[in-house]
Amino acid sequence: MDYSCTLCASVLYHCRLINDSIMYIHHIYDIDLCDHSGKILRMKNYEGHIIMVVNIASECGFNEQLEEMELCFQLFKDYRFTILAFPSDQFNQEPLDDDEIVMHNEARFPVTYPLFPKVMVNGKQAHPLFRYLTNALPGFLGTQSVKWNFTKFIIDRTGKPVRRFSPITNMEIVSEYIANLIEQQPR
Numbered sequence: 402m403d404y405s406c407t408l409c410a411s412v413l414y415h416c417r418l419i420n421d422s423i424m425y426i427h428h429i430y431d432i433d434l435c436d437h438s439g440k441i442l443r444m445k446n447y448e449g450h451i452i453m454v455v456n457i458a459s460e461c462g463f464n465e466q467l468e469e470m471e472l473c474f475q476l477f478k479d480y481r482f483t484i485l486a487f488p489s490d491q492f493n494q495e496p497l498d499d500d501e502i503v504m505h506n507e508a509r510f511p512v513t514y515p516l517f518p519k520v521m522v523n524g525k526q527a528h529p530l531f532r533y534l535t536n537a538l539p540g541f542l543g544t545q546s547v548k549w550n551f552t553k554f555i556i557d558r559t560g561k562p563v564r565r566f567s568p569i570t571n572m573e574i575v576s577e578y579i580a581n582l583i584e585q586q587p588r
Contacts (some may be wrong), residue, residue: 429560432530437499437518450481451582452556454534456522456547457486458494459505463551467510469572473579474514480583484514489522492550522547538565555579558586
């Protein structure tokens, strides 16, 4: 059965969140995602993978990182690594709707890793995945919010969030971290 992403996100939000705390989400694999067609995808499908979750925006100055992230994905995808990219207008830099985002990326920064519909990354309406990650990996001075577009969260093969990178961190450093994680946790 197909659901609209709005309905899917709403159902997930109301089922899983009470009083601004995460409820029932004991593991990242308990979280569901919606693709562009509204179909539910399970994070459990990525079990055993190293995952980078990132919030993106088409008008952000860090947009060139999409190309660098694609290179990273191509380099490591055969080692069960993936990138999950979530557009967000949380910082007023993503004015496009979901279809326009896909067309924009195909024209300027074609990517082959999964690109999801637009989500909120902070606040009460934040997607459960970002609520989980910001709770597990607080930012600077322990803050639990995403500070800007292109914040990257790394999840190891066991589903444990292990590292958070700020948008200004060079992708070479992120790629090196992923390479080390692949070496530590072979397929």
